[in-house]
Amino acid sequence: MPPSKRLQPEAARRSGRRSARPSITALVSAARQARQQAVADYSHFNVGAALESIDGTIVTGCNIENATYGLTLCAERVAMFKALSEGHRQFRRIAIVADTATPTPPCGACRQILWEFAGDIDVVLANLTRQTGRHRLRALLPLPFDGRLLGR
Numbered sequence: 001m002p003p004s005k006r007l008q009p010e011a012a013r014r015s016g017r018r019s020a021r022p023s024i025t026a027l028v029s030a031a032r033q034a035r036q037q038a039v040a041d042y043s044h045f046n047v048g049a050a051l052e053s054i055d056g057t058i059v060t061g062c063n064i065e066n067a068t069y070g071l072t073l074c075a076e077r078v079a080m081f082k083a084l085s086e087g088h089r090q091f092r093r094i095a096i097v098a099d100t101a102t103p104t105p106p107c108g109a110c111r112q113i114l115w116e117f118a119g120d121i122d123v124v125l126a127n128l129t130r131q132t133g134r135h136r137l138r139a140l141l142p143l144p145f146d147g148r149l150l151g152r
Helices: 010-015 024-035 075-085 108-118
Strands: 047-053 058-062 091-098 122-126 131-136
Touching: 024 047, 024 058, 024 075, 024 091, 024 122, 047 075, 058 075, 075 091, 075 108, 091 108
Parallel strands: 091 122
Antiparallel strands: 047 058, 047 091, 122 131
């Protein structure tokens, strides 16, 4: 089994049935746990993300910084690239957790990557103690650049 966390009963896994949809609480909890693995030695701004695939699999990511900053990867992109590399292609929602009082939405680059590979998913924002916001990706990226503009 890949390192992604499968949230479904053992019997359902063996029978090949689809898993139950994880709760938002479980998704946010997974993002909080992922945040603890962040490598943010420069900014000290730890972020965790948990991406739910269509089959209920939760794939997590954390931000990983580099001294150049430009090569830093945000938690959302780490989770998406990890999910894609594990074969997931359809997604329901993502939870993003940071230690802030106000919502911390995805940066522009992450919004673009999420749109490209997940479409108009639900984006749940949270801090260490509570949910701070919930949006559709289209509301956060109202005029996306995508394959339609390339004639696809």
